[in-house]
Amino acid sequence: MLQVAFIRENKAEVVERLSKRIDHAGDSVEQLLALDLSRRTTQTQLDATAAELNTLSKEIGQFFKSGQVEKANLLKQKTADLKDQKVKLTESLNATADELQQLLYQIPNLPHASVPEGDSEDDNLEVFRNGSVPELHKNAQPHWELAKKYDIIDFELGNKIAGAGFPVYKGKGARLQRALINYFLDKNTAAGYNEVQVPHLVNEASGLGTGQLPDKEGQMYYVSADDLYLIPTGEVPATNIFRDQLLQENDLPKQLTTYTPCFRREAGSYGAHVRGLNRLHQFDKVEILRVEHPKNSYNALDAMVEHVKGILEELKLPYRILRLCSGDLGFTSALTYDFEVFSTAQDRWLEISSVSNFETFQANRLKLRFKNAEGKTQLAHTLNGSALALPRVLAGILENYQTELGIEIPEVLRPYTGFDRID
Incomplete structure (x- = not known):
């Protein structure tokens, strides 16, 4: 299985070498990179949501300790919304990662430079x-x-x-x-x-x-x-x-x-x-x-x-x-x-x-x-x-x-x- 990071960093080379083996190599690579970008973007959003949840949880604890129950309850409602968002982001991330993995399974290895071109x-x-x-x-x-x-x-x-x-x-x-x-x-x-x-x-x-x-x-x-x-x-x-x-x-x-x-x-x-x-x-x-x-x-x-x-x-x-x-x-x-x-x-x-x-x-x-x-x-x-x-x-x-x-x-x-x- 090809490494996504290598494909991302060497797109032109990958397309050129893959074109020796499969039709529409450029389309496959573009689809793969789009999925990879979506996966990484969703992961960033998920990480940010998890970090915000962690911060709010600490603040809620401090408000309860100081007797500021009303403020604590307001933040609890916000954390509930963030938890729902986290679940949706996780589901989206898993679906995108699975789609990316399945596409990677379908792409053959890159031929070495010495491999002659041919059909059969x-x-x-x-x-x-x-x-x-x-x-x-x-x-x-x-x-x-x-x-x-x-x-x-x-x-x-x-x-x-x-x-x-x-x-x-x-x-x-x-x-x-x-x-x-x-x-x-x-x-x-x-x-x-x-x-x-x-x-x-x-x-x-x-x-x-x-x-x-x-x-x-x-x-x-x-x-x-x-x-x-x-x-x-x-x-x-x-x-x-x-x-x-x-x-x-x-x-x-x-x-x-x-x-x-x-x-x-x-x-x-x-x-x-x-x-x-x-x-x-x-x-x-x-x-x-x-x-x-x-x-x-x-x-x-x-x-x-x-x-x-x-x-x-x-x-x-x-x-x-x-x-x-x-x-x-x-x-x-x-x-x-x-x-x-x-x-x-x-x-x-x-x-x-x-x-x-x-x-x-x-x-x-x-x-x-x-x-x-x-x-x-x-x-x-x-x-x-x-x-x-x-x-x-x-x-x-x-x-x-x-x-x-x-x-x-x-x-x-x-x-x-x-x-x-x-x-």
């Missing part, structure tokens, strides 16, 4: 590419056919149990899935990320804190009986560990990693591009996140990008990195890099990770602050990345490592799987 994923900017696409044998198949051939992932069984988008991993498929999770966690902890296990359901305050609510409630599974949401990513509960915290400057950075299943309704998703593991309602993911000093957050973002690159290079998968354009940028992000692995059998790129800097956008919602060296309190920066999302990594391995004799296991994973081939 077609306008994303490729900034890096690594690895060569393997030449597959003539009978090469996409991963959903390989899964059936080697009986390692059962999409039909998952459909029977829960519905489409809930696969059942079997035998060596399940072991490969577990191997990837452990490998990712080991790589992350070796890089200094502290592993945590977090709840798989969150309350509304947690969803609001990281920006999933009210923006993405239609994509989240909701448990109405308990007013809880199944998590769309481990980022939500892990980042909320720091909600309402005041850290010291020397506490920074905070670095966490977590493995969780993720649940997404993916409403409206259909077509050939969602076949197999390409898009699921339930999938596993390992996350990394950081809480950083604002001066260091973009260095931290670069370090996270390099970390994910290192994992993919060890897996020897062909991949590329995209800097997302303004039209494809997530609601809460100031700058995002997407990692995509090339699926040779499908002849297309598959997104496997997003690494983002949210700057103060989440921290403002979370009330996540730190006390700097001068003793002043300021908002921290939050960052998040997938290291990595499993389904499309697994799809990339199955398709790119397939041979006529079976599916080879990347060498770095063999200590985790206990086998070197699926056949």
Whole structure:
């Protein structure tokens, strides 16, 4: 959530940057500033009324003590009128503050200066590419056919149990899935990320804190009986560990990693591009996140990008990195890099990770602050990345490592799987 004071003091810059992301940015900013002015004016009136009430209360007490009952009663009538005014001002203030808050919830983060302008994923900017696409044998198949051939992932069984988008991993498929999770966690902890296990359901305050609510409630599974949401990513509960915290400057950075299943309704998703593991309602993911000093957050973002690159290079998968354009940028992000692995059998790129800097956008919602060296309190920066999302990594391995004799296991994973081939 943007800070009102920053918008007020940097109106022209905010409008210019927001215009990359939303239509009529100027109108939204004007509406927001008008509400802010009304809120501040009402607050001033309320403070003045409360101060006058306090003064009159003292005078009434003095009049009663001195026996001037008539004067005291006259002032009591005035205080009654002021109390009515105070109630009305309080109601007006609360209504205006709530309207302002709801409008703030609807405004996305300001894009970083390096974010390219664009309307869709077609306008994303490729900034890096690594690895060569393997030449597959003539009978090469996409991963959903390989899964059936080697009986390692059962999409039909998952459909029977829960519905489409809930696969059942079997035998060596399940072991490969577990191997990837452990490998990712080991790589992350070796890089200094502290592993945590977090709840798989969150309350509304947690969803609001990281920006999933009210923006993405239609994509989240909701448990109405308990007013809880199944998590769309481990980022939500892990980042909320720091909600309402005041850290010291020397506490920074905070670095966490977590493995969780993720649940997404993916409403409206259909077509050939969602076949197999390409898009699921339930999938596993390992996350990394950081809480950083604002001066260091973009260095931290670069370090996270390099970390994910290192994992993919060890897996020897062909991949590329995209800097997302303004039209494809997530609601809460100031700058995002997407990692995509090339699926040779499908002849297309598959997104496997997003690494983002949210700057103060989440921290403002979370009330996540730190006390700097001068003793002043300021908002921290939050960052998040997938290291990595499993389904499309697994799809990339199955398709790119397939041979006529079976599916080879990347060498770095063999200590985790206990086998070197699926056949």
